[in-house]
Amino acid sequence: MSKKVRVPSAKLEGRSASMRLAGRHPKLPRIKNGRAHLATDPVLPDWRITCFFSGKGYRGKGVASAALAGALEQIEKLGGGRVEGYPEDTEGRKVSGSFLINGALSTFERQGFARLRPIGKHKWVVTRTVP
DSSP states (O other): OOSOEEEEEEEETTEEEEEEEEEEGGGSOOOTTHHHHHHHOOOOOSEEEEEEEEOTTTTTTTHHHHHHHHHHHHHHHTTOEEEEEOOBOOTTSOOOGGGGTTOBHHHHHHTTOEEEEESSSSBEEEEEEEO
16 A cells, blocks of 8 residues: 555444544655654554544544444455554543644554553553454
C-alpha cells in the first residue's frame, strides 16, 4: 500500500461516527513526540495508527474500538507487520477529547497491543504484530 488509509470507520444510524488514520511509516512520517520516539527506538514500524475521531454524541459507545479493529483487519489483508500506536493513558483521570486524538491506551490494550515505552507524561508507544 503506498497511500495512507483515511476512511469513515464506523457508522451508526447511517451517519459516520468515527474516523481513523493509518498507514505505512513513510506516508505518516510526523508524529507528536517524534523526537522522544526516535531517541529511544530508531527501528520503525511497518504501520502506524495515528488518529482517531469519534463524532460528538458517539463517544463512549465503542466506535474507537470498532475503528481500531477495522484498521487491524485492513492491515492484515495488506500483508500485516509490526503496528504502532501512540495512545494516551487515561486511567484515574478525566481527559479532554483533544488529548485522545491518538486514542486511549485501554482501547489498544484490549486489541492486544503491548506497552513498549512512554514518550510523554501520559503518552505511550504501543505495538502489536499482525500476521
